[in-house]
Amino acid sequence: METRTGLADRLRTGTKQAHRNVGANPLLRALLAGSLPMAGYAALTAQYFAIYRTLERHAIHWIGNPIAGRMLFPELPRAARLRHDLTVLFGEGWRERTGAAIRPATERYCAHLDRTVRHWPGGFLAHHYVRYLGDLSGGQLVRRALSHNYGYTGRMASTFYQFSCARTVKLLRDRYREAIDTAPVPVAEQRAIVAEAELAFRLNQDVFAELGEIYSG
Template sequence: MSSSEQPVPFSTVLRTASSEEHAAAETSSFMAHLLGGRLGVEAYAELSGQLWFVYRALEGRAAALAGDPVAGPLIDPALMRTAALERDLAHLLGPGWRAGLTPLPATAAYAARLEELAEQWPGGYLAHHYTRYLGDLSGGQIIRGAAERTWGFERRGAGVEFYVFAEVANPAAYKREYREKLDAAGLAMDEVERRRVVEECKRAFTLNGVLFADLGSRYPLSA
């Protein structure tokens, strides 16, 4: 790279490098059927339940990582989703929702990876933080709208609170600032570490896709 050239922003690197895995997860048959209104509300409730295990693992050590120079700048209480998921699950499944909730194999593997990264590698944790929260702020809003239309949830109310970021006043501005922080984190890494984080980002989308495949096997539809 010549001295006049600017490095590609790390957020752009992550988005471009993981585009194939991202597209595969987004276009899974389970999500296509869910968004298309071909599945019942029980499938949506099952998705919410599996995500509870994921976010409990993602957010369980977030406070401990808040001071980390790599992951810390991205950690924000306004993003935390576990409590909202629990309110959704109480609405969807009733007050005893925890008793009937079991992680699918893909969910258990996903959560275990998140817990490992939170303990051992902030850079890898950052990759999952990015894929989950920017996804919730972007494509997650499509899921919210579909759920409201399909099952009659009150707009931005009980049942879809997971997708409602009440403390994020301007999502577009927030996402822009998030990417700027991500770019700064990339500049602080050496090339080897950046490549490792890129690979973990791809793995994050793959883990999400495997979770959708597991869910799809529970709610199959004929072609």
């Protein structure tokens, strides 16, 4: 039987305030309430594409790693789905139009990922946790809101939020927490991982804040 390190709980507890802060963001509130204009949703999708493309480029490098490779489930990658959503939102010229739409906060986030997660498996775990477990958690509330408020469904511009059925999502969440909880990470490094996850929340918040000034101000 594998040893549990408590990292899953430590991450949840240690990032609680950061999660609360990001959850109060006006752009996300507008997205959940259905008041974010379509252009804002499209711009957010473009930022996500840049972020997930960066994360998933690094993920390939970590396959099989006992710390950074445990939670790389095949159901998780999002870049191909974002590419699909962007084609729906922007049409065939999406690459040029979204390339031009990448905001400075997104560039800073991606540059930080490139600096940090290439050589530090624990850092990769922290950033992966914040985005992908978030997508499997609050992201599912966003999925429901998109379908309810905008009429977006899985085949349209919101495949990013789709992970098959609700039962699968719950199973994935449980497996995810189990994977990070059995990663052989010493307690001293766990503290650094929690700090990196807090930073990941702040980098996300900066992206939302910058977009919010334009689309939900």
